[in-house]
Amino acid sequence: MKLKSVLIATAALTSMMFGALAEDYKVGKVMIGAPWARVTLKDRPAAAYMKLHNMSDAADMIVAVSSPLAERVEMHTHTMTDGVMRMRQVEAIELAPKGHTELKPGGFHLMIFGLKRLIKKGEMIPLKLTLKTAGEVEIKAVVGGKAGAMDHSGHKQTQ
Ligand SMILES: [Cu+2]
Known part of the structure; x- marks a missing residue:
């Protein structure tokens, strides 16, 4: 009993110390791991990344993304x-059967346009x-990292 309460206290303290921690999510047979985002300036698009694991025998795909904090979210790739x-x-971003896909x-990445405030x-x-198959899921991407060379200098805020 005593050990259990110590463990709970430790967990609570840990989450207080580190604030927002990346979480894993599941929708249908798709796991979404540790989503995170990179934000530079309020007027620049942000980018979000995550790992997806499709545990199904059938392919699935991400067909749409949105955020209540942004005007729109697009799916992008680099070529x-x-x-x-x-x-x-x-x-769309394809999720192969029994496959891992990393944004x-x-x-691949999600590009977040028109943030309503600086995050x-x-x-x-x-x-x-x-x-397409697994349905809708709400996730939270932790903002971290810093602007790098691969950032989105090629993108203009279209509005
Ligand atoms: Cu992009």
Whole structure:
């Protein structure tokens, strides 16, 4: 009994110390691990990344993403054209059967346009993903990291 209360106290203290921790989510047979986001300036698009594991025997795909904190969220990938890395919007992100898909800097990512306010490091950006088969899931991406060379200097805020 005593040990249990000590453990609970430790867990509470840990979450207080570290604030927002990346969480894992599950929708249908799809696991979504440790979503995080990178925010530079309020008027610049932010990017979000995560790991997805489709445990189903059938393929699935992310078909839409939105956020109550942003005007719109697009799915992007990077492609190398004539030695230049460019970003390109995609209609969907495929999740292969029994497959792992990682959204990461330099690869697939979610691009968040028109943040309604500046979101600081350690805060969360709520995102709603719509998967074709698994359905809708609300996740929170922890803001961390810093602007790097792979950031979105090629993107203009279109509005
Ligand atoms: Cu992008």
